[in-house]
Amino acid sequence: MSDREQTGRSIGRLVGRVESVLRDSALPQGAGVVGAVGQPAERLLWPVAERYNRTLGERFGEVTGLQLLLLLLSFGGLVTAPLWGQDYLRPLTLGAVWAVFAMGWDIQSGYTGYISFGHSALSGAAGYTTGLLVLHLNPELSLFVTVPLSILATTVLGLAIAVPSLRLRGPYFSLVTFVTVLLFYRLTKALSHWTNGLRGIRVDVFTYDLTLQYYMVVVPMLAVAATLTYVGRSDVGTVLVAIRENEDAVSAAGVDPTKFKLWSFVLSAVPMGIGGVLLAHVNAGVDPQTFVIVDNSIQMIAMAVIGGMSSILGPLGGAFLFVGLRDVFLVGLGEELRWLALWLLVLLVLVFARDGLFRLLWRALGALGGDRR
């Protein structure tokens, strides 16, 4: 065996060991204290979880007591945020917008396996539709007009990218999305007489009341989360995962993979449109650097990866974690170090916890609850 092969094997063994340590540490056997607290808590919560499983479990997935506790605490925390986190309303609002993006990306790329590197073109399309309408048509245009039109424009762009790329699989599809976002970015500058170039277009904020603005973002975010979780757990979600795993098997099952792929692009584009409109009004404007730039697409992917791809709620958690680190916890490190730390975290998750941190947490809570399900 050559030195290189030996080194390769040693690294492989090391990675395997770290992975297993990480895995074990998440399980109750390796965490006596956690187990001692967790198991009685689970017993206490189980009757509630059982009731949830009987009523909503089939639609949204069954849970153990501790998993339900995590969901309720997260939900409660989000809904009551203005009471405990007035100083953090801005990052929490942005976290909610990015959660919509990460979930939108997930239903197409995580579930269906058509990995997009260009989803910021979709959110950009929504932002720019709103911007162009108020700039060139009527500054007083109602949200009831701009919001649906922006979401529609995003869906049209999503399908315009998807339909010609349907025959492409794997890296070719991803490259098409990647080039599309580069093209879109250049277009926003090339058409600067329409778009104001890098300066962008001013859009009115929803409201100057930060608490109200927060709710105007969190409520649609929760609606997107509930809808996509429901779809992901349904037959449709199963077919999308099957397309990712084996498209031919889907045809053999009598199900049209093309139709379902197009549907997954629509399911992805609509939240991207919603998120794009929200971001335009939260940021009071739309410009290429905050919207379209390819870095934004990569950040969406990072959020989904950190949280756990193809789980909807994982990317939601990933978005809040990513934005929290980016805009609050790592700010002290300074611009360069902050980004280095963030991308390093993404890399570590990719290597050591490919299923994502929130899925890891979810499973650990499930394991603490015993094997009831």
Next chain:
Amino acid sequence: MTLLSVDGLAKQFGGLVAVDDLSFGVESGEILGLIGPNGSGKTTVFNCIMSIYAVTSGTVRFGGTDITDDKTHQIVNRGLSRVSQESNPIGSMTVRENIELFTFPNSVRSFDGGASDEAIASYAARVDIEDALDDDPGSLPHADVRRLEIAKALATEPDLLLLDEPFAGLNQTEVRQLSEQFESFREQGITMVVVDHNMRGLMDLVDRVVVLHNGQKLAAGDPADIVGDERVQDAYLAGEVSAVQ
């Protein structure tokens, strides 16, 4: 009644002629053997029938309807299902979920339209894997993975099953059990075409045999006649008489 008819089927890959002017019919209720040595074009015929490949020329009719240009999922929904030579269960789903996928309606608005647990268990029971429903396909022995492939095809409620090398890799007992199950499928009203390169396992099972050689039909008839056919022995078996006896 002729359930499936293949007329003048040809398939070329570049300059290579894989299937050449092939015609045959499958009668409702029969089990037809489609045999030939490796590379004779058997799997290509199945791929053309199922529209995995576009045919170069010729037509495929099923129940009187021209299905040559249909898409695979449309053909499946017409009542024609195929069990591939390769097993391709989805590893991240249980055996139950793998079968359930094959019961889903082709509708993006169907959120809960798969078969009931009882129906899925009954598909599994028809090939004796009802005890493995909650297992991962990766943990099943080879024979059970093959049975899962058949259960998936059954779950589409086919009138005609195309079985591609169903006995490959199975031991004598498993071959016998599977043959008995195919017989019971026939009693339940399913017509079958079985592809194999070796006639031995098929002799007692099939009613009729079509022999393929270099993409062309070499002979067709009763299994007993085919075994005795000198052309089959000379050209197709190239002296490997043991393969048919």
